[in-house]
Amino acid sequence: MTADAPRTIVEKIWTDHVVTQDPGAPAVLAVDLHLVHEVTSPQAFSGLRARGIGVRRPGQTVATADHSIPTTDRSLGFLDAMALAQVNQLEANCAEFGIPLHGIGDPAQGIVHVIGPQLGLTQPGMTIVCGDSHTSTHGAFGALAFGIGTSEVEMVLATQTLLQRDPKTYEVRVDGRLTPGVSAKDIILALIARIGVGGGTGHVFEYTGDAIRALTMEQRMTVCNMSIEGGARAGLIAPDDTTFAYLHGRPHAPAGAAWEDAVARWRLLPTDDGATYDKTIAIDADTLEPMVTYGTNPGMGIPITSRVPFPADQADPGQRRALERALEYMDLQPGQPILGQKVDVVFVGSCTNGRISDLRLAASVLRDRHVADGVRLMVVPGSDEVKREAEREGLSEIFKAAGAEWREAGCSMCIAMNGDQLRPGQYAVSTSNRNFEGRQGKGGRTFLASPLTAAASAIAGVVADPRRLAGIEAIAAVGGR
Amino acid sequence: MAEPFTMFTSRIVPLPAENVDTDQIVPARYLKVTDKAGLGDALFRDWRFEEDGSLKDPPFILDQPGMAGRRILLVGDNFGAGSSREHAPWALTAWGVRAILSTSYADIFRSNSLKNGVLPIVVDAPTHAHLFALLAADPDAELTIDLAEQGILLPDGSTIDFDIDPFAKRMILAGTDELGYLLSKEADIGAWETAHPPRIDSLAGAR
Numbered sequence: 001m002t003a004d005a006p007r008t009i010v011e012k013i014w015t016d017h018v019v020t021q022d023p024g025a026p027a028v029l030a031v032d033l034h035l036v037h038e039v040t041s042p043q044a045f046s047g048l049r050a051r052g053i054g055v056r057r058p059g060q061t062v063a064t065a066d067h068s069i070p071t072t073d074r075s076l077g078f079l080d081a082m083a084l085a086q087v088n089q090l091e092a093n094c095a096e097f098g099i100p101l102h103g104i105g106d107p108a109q110g111i112v113h114v115i116g117p118q119l120g121l122t123q124p125g126m127t128i129v130c131g132d133s134h135t136s137t138h139g140a141f142g143a144l145a146f147g148i149g150t151s152e153v154e155m156v157l158a159t160q161t162l163l164q165r166d167p168k169t170y171e172v173r174v175d176g177r178l179t180p181g182v183s184a185k186d187i188i189l190a191l192i193a194r195i196g197v198g199g200g201t202g203h204v205f206e207y208t209g210d211a212i213r214a215l216t217m218e219q220r221m222t223v224c225n226m227s228i229e230g231g232a233r234a235g236l237i238a239p240d241d242t243t244f245a246y247l248h249g250r251p252h253a254p255a256g257a258a259w260e261d262a263v264a265r266w267r268l269l270p271t272d273d274g275a276t277y278d279k280t281i282a283i284d285a286d287t288l289e290p291m292v293t294y295g296t297n298p299g300m301g302i303p304i305t306s307r308v309p310f311p312a313d314q315a316d317p318g319q320r321r322a323l324e325r326a327l328e329y330m331d332l333q334p335g336q337p338i339l340g341q342k343v344d345v346v347f348v349g350s351c352t353n354g355r356i357s358d359l360r361l362a363a364s365v366l367r368d369r370h371v372a373d374g375v376r377l378m379v380v381p382g383s384d385e386v387k388r389e390a391e392r393e394g395l396s397e398i399f400k401a402a403g404a405e406w407r408e409a410g411c412s413m414c415i416a417m418n419g420d421q422l423r424p425g426q427y428a429v430s431t432s433n434r435n436f437e438g439r440q441g442k443g444g445r446t447f448l449a450s451p452l453t454a455a456a457s458a459i460a461g462v463v464a465d466p467r468r469l470a471g472i473e474a475i476a477a478v479g480g481r
Numbered sequence: 482m483a484e485p486f487t488m489f490t491s492r493i494v495p496l497p498a499e500n501v502d503t504d505q506i507v508p509a510r511y512l513k514v515t516d517k518a519g520l521g522d523a524l525f526r527d528w529r530f531e532e533d534g535s536l537k538d539p540p541f542i543l544d545q546p547g548m549a550g551r552r553i554l555l556v557g558d559n560f561g562a563g564s565s566r567e568h569a570p571w572a573l574t575a576w577g578v579r580a581i582l583s584t585s586y587a588d589i590f591r592s593n594s595l596k597n598g599v600l601p602i603v604v605d606a607p608t609h610a611h612l613f614a615l616l617a618a619d620p621d622a623e624l625t626i627d628l629a630e631q632g633i634l635l636p637d638g639s640t641i642d643f644d645i646d647p648f649a650k651r652m653i654l655a656g657t658d659e660l661g662y663l664l665s666k667e668a669d670i671g672a673w674e675t676a677h678p679p680r681i682d683s684l685a686g687a688r
Binding site (some may be wrong): 020024025028030032033039040042043046047051053056057058059060061062067068080082083085086089100121126127131133134147148149150151152154155158159160161162163165168196197198201202228230231233252297299318319321322325375385415416417436437438439442474 | 510562
């Protein structure tokens with residue numbers, strides 16, 4: 001390839017970060033930002049101790065506690081001794097190795113993929129890794145961001161590099177305009193329903209098109225967050241003025257002359273005209289409906305006015321068996337409408353949809369309304385900052401008046417490690433990212449959906465279409481950022 | 482570091498489900514451990530055990546007679562989807578699995594497996610179907626996995642060749658130590674860092 005051959009943003013970031021590459025070996029790829037949390041890091045720190053080595057670049061490393069922490073009143077402490085021990089271990093590891101930690105009680109604490117952008121740590125053109133598959137979230141800023149395992153966490157702590165093969169590229173072009181009540185979550189659920197949970201394996205998604213450009217940063221994060229649910233380890237969106245406006249003035253963003261230099265550099269990142277992708281798919285935003293999943297992986301999703309599919313219609317025997325098993329687990333009938341399906345719990349939160357604009361949307365639905373009898377609505381802010389902002393804007397009062405639980409920041413019922421979980425057999429509409437068997441509690445059944453759909457369903461007590469709410473145009477216009 | 486991978490012969494555990502996610506391989510409530518050991522009982526926990534810890538009736542495939550000690554899993558497409566938890570290969574190795582056969586794997590699971598001496602072998606769809614048919618005819622059929630020669634020896638004496646990343650092959654045969662390899666690149670990493678000042682300084686705190 002010549003120096004001026006057109007390149008994708010992925011190729012540009014990749015080339016910028018290759019430290020060295022032996023013949024036949026993967027590239028040694030430099031990492032700009034390493035995010036660390038309590039669940040996937042303890043064994044990595046133990047590995048460093050066993051080798052007697054330290055953390056190479058603590059200033060490019062940031063830790064938080066999010067996965068296993070309670071989201072009840074912080075003064076109540078932990079009920080789970082193992083979770084407490086794990087968080088204590090993180091504190092000890094960060095102290096020993098000199099890594100900044102935003103733990104419980106720190107105003108910057110929150111879900112790792114919420115606080116990175118919030119602090120301005122996540123910036124265009126970076127390579128970002130974390131021992132968490134939803135690291136793809138940071139791709140919203142035009143960063144190459146992907147989840148890694150604990151062995152790789154150890155490698156990055158020790159060397160600030162990773163061994164990687166260059167990824168293939170997959171353009172996801174979304175043109176047109178979303179209609180009121182249809183949101184970023186519906187774009188990504190529609191993509192995964194089309195390509196399946198393995199459709200993006202070996203690739204990095206680049207989301208392009210008018211409908212993507214029109215999204216706010218927080219909406220872009222929702223899209224990129226679930227790239228992994230389509231099998232892609234990373235997904236990104238080229239930076240533009242929306243990106244720069246979001247970043248400007250954030251604590252770790254460049255300032256003064258350095259800001260101007262950075263923006264000039266970032267403007268070179270977008271994919272060149274004429275660059276080619278290994279795969280492409282086009283999605284028409286105009287025709288998208290709110291999406292909801294009915295099964296036990298995120299690819300089992302349908303437009304909300306559709307019916308649960310029939311296993312007999314599946315040509316592939318493997319897919320037929322998978323669908324039969326999923327419907328048995330979910331206790332749903334083939335051909336039944338998903339609208340009107342009973343709901344026990346509604347969860348608004350997670351690194352997918354736990355940001356302030358998500359809470360604004362949910363609150364705009366819930367204002368002057370009340371959760372249906374027998375439905376538990378949990379609202380869990382993605383970070384302590386999101387919580388403070390929601391309280392400042394009065395959103396928390398709207399949630400409480402509607403009968404919702406207003407909780408502390410954390411991963412909560414998205415991963416259900418901390419006691420926030422479904423009981424066996426319960427149905428939840430959840431704004432999170434995974435509907436796997438038992439994901440939100442052993443025997444629990446998850447319908448993934450947007451914050452608007454979740455809030456509308458909380459009021460109705462059944463899966464409900466947010467487009468049928470009175471004043472949906474005004475409701476859907478709330479958000480910002 | 483994992484043990485060096487040597488040629489072995491084993492019977493097979495069949496698990497035909499597709500898109501098996503890592504939440505099934507190790508449920509999240511088992512992720513509160515701070516070491517790698519002892520996850521064998523967490524493996525496929527909710528497919529194997531009732532709430533009270535007793536085995537399901539009928540037992541899940543891993544707990545059926547004659548399955549203990551088998552070192553090869555034959556699984557459906559896109560095995561290991563979802564969460565990046567390395568607890569999945571830790572639990573598989575704790576149970577005794579050393580090689581997996583499928584048409585594809587999720588990227589992070591594949592990478593995590595290789596780092597723990599578990600060989601994720603990709604076979605094409607006809608071969609995959611052939612292996613399941615072989616097991617249907619003889620559930621105790623044995624395969625020999627020869628990584629050095631990149632071959633799977635079948636009971637009838639025929640061999641299935643497989644591809645593997647040459648670097649991954651070298652690592653896993655030697656007893657994987659990718660960190661050791663990276664540490665040997667210290668001079669290159671230092672030179673790169675000199676030429677590329679860090680874009681952030683998390684120690685500087687908020688302005």
